[in-house]
Amino acid sequence: MSRNRKIDWQCIAACVAFALPAFASAQEQVSWAEDVLPIFQAKCQECHRPDSIAPMPLLTYEHASAFAPLIRYRVENRVMPPWHVNPDVGIQDFINERGLTPEERETILAWVDQGAPEGDMSLAPAPLEFDEALVWRLQEQMGSAPDLVVESEPYDLPAVTQDKWFRPLVPTGLTEEKWVKAIEIRPKDAQTRRVVHHALAFLLQEETEMVGLPEDADIPLGPRLFMEWAVGKAGQIFRPDSGKLMLPDSQILWEVHLHAMGERVPAAQVEIGVWFHDEPPRHRTILSMLDARGPRSLDIPPNEIAVTQGTFVLAAPARLENFQPHMHMRGKAMSMEAIYPDGNREMLAFVDNFQWNWQINYVFAENAAPLVPKGTMIITTAWHDNTANNPYNPDPTQWVGWGDRTVDEMAHNWVDVTYLGQEDYERMLADRYARLAQEPSGSE
Ligand code: HEC
Known part of the structure; x- marks a missing residue:
């Protein structure tokens, strides 16, 4: 069954990685106390603690070291923390960013590869305190x-x-x-x-x-x-x-x-x-569905990866506030591109690692949210993986179409579109160029 295969792979990848600590010798020594715990406090513990949404707590050395191989696997695959936008394609500036920096990823992987050492707990940061009240x-x-x-x-x-x-x-x-x-x-x-x-x-x-x-x-x-x-x-x-x-x-x-x-x-x-x-x-913001719907809505044959595109033309200048793909179990990836009235084409965002059990809204930062002219065409492309390689696929022999059940599919792209008058649009664009020109260049 496909579910079992997934678990096997998880174990193979994780166990092999765990058995090869010597390969990490190029990395500096890292420890739970000084290097890994601070990252977990910032990026994992909000969910990985009792009474929150994750299946196991990752508060203490005992918790984390018991899951070290699985942590390595999930971090390396960019499934955890849940932030599945491609880090190299499109806009990278989000107000709700919760991905790991490349350094944080390397630190966690090196820690597992070095045998998950605890280090000197007297150097560790104090445990976080969580407010459990229903607020x-x-x-x-x-x-x-x-x-x-x-x-x-x-x-x-x-x-x-x-x-x-x-x-x-x-x-x-x-x-x-x-x-x-x-x-x-x-x-x-x-x-x-x-x-x-x-x-x-x-x-x-x-x-x-x-x-x-x-x-x-x-x-x-x-x-x-x-x-x-x-x-x-x-x-x-x-x-x-x-x-x-x-x-x-x-x-x-x-x-x-x-x-x-x-x-x-x-x-x-x-x-x-x-x-x-x-x-x-x-300005008024309208949550719009810039969906990937082809001529036959969705048509996902058995044992295939299907690609579907939909278009949406902006009737007025606008600011696009976010990118939020919504698909089900066969969802694999989704991208959002703009074709401007002058013919230029730009990739705005690409979730290449879609996880169907996560609904993540990628909200662009103020200076990064695309300001687009009237007539811009937004192209949303959805990839659905209906092959046996998709570990979540309940049955690769089924044809799949659009529907509500999780075994049916969807390809929504929910975008908050803030519509602008032409003058406001031009002013905002000029302001943004001015702000960007002032920023010290090469500081990143
Ligand atoms: C926004 C909440 C959230 C954050 C932040 C988060 N997790 Fe998770 N994590 C979950 C949930 C929910 C699951 C179970 C569902 C799933 O696997 O997607 C999970 C599953 C996992 C699993 C797999 C457990 C299993 O039994 O398969 C690992 C390992 C993991 N997380 C590690 C981490 C690490 C390490 C971090 C930080 C670097 C992190 N997570 C950040 C919510 C979160």
Whole structure:
């Protein structure tokens, strides 16, 4: 079975690596206490601790050394920490970067190759302290609790059942227009967290006139997706000059994907927290699906790697805030390119190591987020691996098409598009060139 093959490979690669410490002699001596623990504190322990999302803690030398071969394997393959964008292609400047630097990677690999030595613990940094209270993750950064909280209805999930999609419609209760500065979704409690695979929140509202968008452009409002929750993504803060618009009498349409874990959860419930701008921001951001959908949507033959492309033409100048591929078990890679009206073509981002159980939103840094002119065509390319080489492939003999179940496929590219008027666009471009010109060159 393909699952077993994966585990064998993991073991072979890891065990061989572990058995060859002599090969690492070119590297300086590294130790857990002085070199590796500081990296784990910064890049692993947020998830690898009790009551967080990872399967095992990596807090102490005992924890980490027991998993040394597996750690080497996952770090070398760029699966852990979960950050799967290619480090050499496209934009590399992200505000939520959590990958390892090349030096950090080398240090972890050398540590395992040298036999995972502990070193002198009197030289180690103090253990981190974690705040276990159930708080909004963005609360500290935003400086307050959310201005608005909307809960889904509770759902009674039996101990054993097929996957369920629960779609309650809940009023936001807003009586005036609001501009959204930040959004976060979370499961309401630990029980819910165990059974919620992902949760989407769509914002339903009547829009009779286009508010906050450049005039005389036919801008698609997209699928009205407001925010989603999945392992690896909790929320988002918009840039100070932009935000999402919420209207009076709006409603949240939830889509909660639940799977039973052998124990009844009588009230599975998720909630969304929203922080508002005090003043309307200058620009409006619309979450858009720049999907890779071919003429036949998706057509993935058995035992093949299928490539699918979709295009999206920007009806007005825009700033592209992020890149977020979404595929399922056969998802292998996704790229986002721009073809500018002058014919130039540019690779913006490339996730070459897609892991279907991770929904990672790669948010570009302020100075890196592409500012693109009206008429730019965005090309999203998706690769699906339906061969036996894909360790997650449940059955390489099946034809696969577009669908909701994890054994069906998708090829979404969720991008927050901030639309700009022509003058704003030109001003922002000029400002950016000026800022970049001021930066000391060759400092990196
Ligand atoms: C954002 C949360 C997160 C961060 C950060 C993170 N991990 Fe993980 N890790 C997970 C989760 C969840 C899993 C289990 C699912 C999976 O394998 O993708 C996992 C799995 C693993 C596994 C495989 C365990 C197994 O039994 O197969 C290893 C090894 C690992 N992580 C090491 C690391 C190391 C080393 C770091 C830091 C350099 C790190 N992780 C950072 C969440 C995280």
